[in-house]
Amino acid sequence: MSLRTIELLAGQVLAIVTLRDVFDTVVVPGGSKATLRVARRCVALLLPLWKHLRHRAGISTTFAPMILVLSFVIWMGLLSLAFGMMAHALSTSFDPPLRSFSQAVYLVGSGLVTVGLSETDALGGARWVVLGSGFCGLAVMTMAVTYLLVVQSSLAGRDTGILKLMTAAGNPPSALRLLERHAAIENVSGISRVLDDGRDWCASVQQSHAAHPSLIYFRSVGTGAGWPAALGALLDLALIVEHLLDFREARGCAALMREEGARMASELVTLLKLPPAAPAKALEGANGLKSRLMAAGYAIRQDADLEAFLRARQEHAVLVSALADHLGLPAASLD
Known part of the structure; x- marks a missing residue:
């Protein structure tokens, strides 16, 4: 030859x-x-x-x-x-x-x-x-x-959800601040809608970012701490409603949101081949959690177990922290 x-x-x-x-x-x-x-x-x-x-x-x-x-x-x-x-x-x-x-x-x-x-x-x-x-x-x-159009469309959907969450949850977003804000404006019934919208957001981001991993690294102006913190805040919100609040009408929405968010975090961590990252402190932001919820006007479940809540939070926090650390962004906190 x-x-x-x-x-x-x-x-x-x-x-x-x-x-x-x-x-x-x-x-x-x-x-x-x-x-x-x-x-x-x-x-x-x-x-x-x-x-x-x-x-x-x-x-x-x-x-x-x-x-x-x-x-x-x-x-x-x-x-x-x-x-x-x-x-x-x-x-x-x-x-x-x-x-x-x-x-x-x-x-x-x-x-x-x-x-x-x-x-x-x-x-x-x-x-x-x-x-x-x-x-x-x-x-x-x-x-x-064509790919640029896909990127713009996917980022627009992701960032819209982050901005909506920041309106009530602050920057970086916090589930506790979101609950206090909704109580202050007498819109506690809107928590179920937040959980439903959060579940849709998690499914959309998981699908687009797993299909096109380059989207993971796009950071838009004005979205604050970024999408890992938003995911962490939504998971915290779901766990608080599930484990601590006497709020039965939102409990089902919270369970579905938690499952969808945990699936999103797990799939993206696996896709990027990231080792789980230890959160800063297991009890960080947990002290006074019940008292702040009660001060905002929420009823606490009689069988509320803060330790069980923290153990459940640890499971998703190690994944969210791994994503945040990989991108050099802050994770969500309970404060």
């Missing part, structure tokens, strides 16, 4: 692997399962450096967009290299023949970006290489635009 043939086959393999990675990352729900995993490798490489440079400031609003743009740049670069190898292997099929590998990359690169600049005419099989580069470039750029 000649070197030209090996170069042609290597270019074809690289093009197929790259396109598979783009397709699995952008189109197929669940993230990239291909060999390259460009987006995930960019995050794994740059996230520790980014967090180190920003210390405790967390991930900025520019990190996730930068990873997204960098991924598409790398994909286009790999496709330029792949089709350049194919064109160089067929250099004698051009008129005049290609003089160098850099000329071959320039020729197919212009096709990838749909400019179509060329100093030579393609003949025979080389025509299909040039045509294939243009088609793949158009496909990748189309998927990039």
Whole structure:
């Protein structure tokens, strides 16, 4: 087998692997399962450096967009290299023949970006290489635009839920402050609606972020502590209603919210392969919890067990804290 043939086959393999990675990352729900995993490798490489440079400031609003743009740049670069190898292997099929590998990359690169600049005419099989580069470039750029629309739509739904929660729960959100706020405005019956909306929010965020893991790293302006703190506050709210309050009409909503939120936290922690993180203190914010609820006008269950509540909270707090620590964001507190 000649070197030209090996170069042609290597270019074809690289093009197929790259396109598979783009397709699995952008189109197929669940993230990239291909060999390259460009987006995930960019995050794994740059996230520790980014967090180190920003210390405790967390991930900025520019990190996730930068990873997204960098991924598409790398994909286009790999496709330029792949089709350049194919064109160089067929250099004698051009008129005049290609003089160098850099000329071959320039020729197919212009096709990838749909400019179509060329100093030579393609003949025979080389025509299909040039045509294939243009088609793949158009496909990748189309998927990039489509993916941006998916990102914007998913982030809008996620951030709307966070902003609504912050209105009553503060920033960072707290389940106790939310309950006190609803009691102060005489809207205790609205707690059930908050739990139902929270359950819908958890299901929506879990579906979108598990399908497209890059969404996990997007942080929008004005959303305060971010989505891990919002998730923690909703889980705290569900546990308080379930374990401490004599509020039977909301207990079923709380149980469903807790299950949905715990499933969301568990799936995202598993997806990111994060070790569980220990919360700051098991009793942090718990002292005076019952007295503050009673002062707000809530009836406490006769069989309320604060220790059982804290044990249940510990189960989800280790997951929420792992997500928050990974993103450099604060977790929810009971205060």
